[in-house]
Amino acid sequence: MTNAPSSLTSAEPVTLSEDEAAQLAEELKQQLRQGQRLAGDTQAIERMVAGLGDKRGLLRLTFAESLGTVGSAAVPALCQAMCDHDNVTVRRAAAKTLTLISDKQALPHLLKALLNDDDPVVQGSAVGAMAVIGADAVDGLLNIIVDPNNTPMQTGLASWGLAFVGARAPQALRDAAKSENALIRTAAIAALGDQIQNQGDEEARQLLLGALKDPDEEVRSEATTLMGKLNDSGWAMPLLIPNLQDSSPLVRKNAALALMKLDDPSAIPELESCMSSEQDASLIPIFRLAINQLGQER
Structure with missing residues (x-):
């Protein structure tokens, strides 16, 4: 299994009462409506992250959108919350919020969440966040697929993420389709559909043709299935x-x-x-x- 990064900080997470969360959410909504720049200092970010654990879905959405607006400055705190928070609601919301920011500095922590969190929503959201990052996420997703220690759930999510990357990382997928590792070739071929059908990628089409005669039956099988789609x-x-x-x-x-x-x-x-x-x-x-x-x- 892939080595996971250590925790970003050992500090206790900030907590908000229901009233504090409601008040903060209202302040953030007003700022967002008025187009104001949200505070991106550590304290402000930690308070917004704390709001991700609120029981009220609309409030959680406000905090997520606000953190998305803050952008990369919020990534370390979100990674910390996703990987280490005791509240699964916070971990789920943090992973989904990282999807909004799409910052590659989150990749090792997203990988940690996929490989170590027991919650399938956290796992799926982590892969979703990896997928929107694009080409930089391809190697990590492929490593998950080829590691025999990973579960079928983890490898299945990684395969989905690779397919979602699609046209965002055309060269990375084409290179993977030429790998000496048959598992990587299989996963890459399965992800080439969008490039072939919607992007008119002639090189990807030729790789699919070659895969139909690949020496590995799994590669041939995946290529055959794709032809029908x-x-x-x-x-x-x-x-x-x-x-x-x-x-x-x-x-x-x-x-x-x-x-x-x-x-x-x-x-x-x-x-x-x-x-x-x-x-x-x-x-x-x-x-x-x-x-x-x-x-x-x-």
Whole structure:
């Protein structure tokens, strides 16, 4: 597991009574409405962070928006709260507020929260904050994915974060798709969809084509699945047909499902032919499902 940064400070967190929180929130709302610059000194920031633990959601939103306006000066206090506060509401709100600021100095602490906090909302919000940072977060997300000590929840969130980074870090994802590590290639290929479909990234498209013939079955499987999501039957179908006879049952299964998602009935003869020669009985229902679904498109 990735080494976590130490706590930023050992000081006791500031607390606010309900009345104090309400009064502070009202003052902050007035300043925000009037376009005033919010105080960014340590004491002011700590009081706003304390407000993130308030039971009233609208007040928490005011404190989060205010801290977002303060920006990078609030990052150390928010990281401290996210990683070390006893109140899970504060940890959740701090992680979500870091998403508003999008500052790479928070990355090691976001990683710590993902790997060490037991709360799934904190974990998910930490990954969301990493994802909006963009290219600087890619290596950390990939390291989570390839570390066998991490849980399926953690690796799944990291994969989602990598996909969300998408076009924000095109070169980082293209480089990852060429990695010698098959797990990294798999994760990177899965994240290339937006670049291919919405950004017209020709290099990403070529990487996907290569991944269909990758020596690792997980990479081939992920590439096959992605082909079915690109809504381009004329391009994808001829490339998917050979994978119906891949040596890997997983790739064959994903090829059938990908062809089904393309909604092109002209794939039915190939599916029927491959189903008749399929040796893995568990795949027959998958082929039949794809054939039946495409038959309805006629």
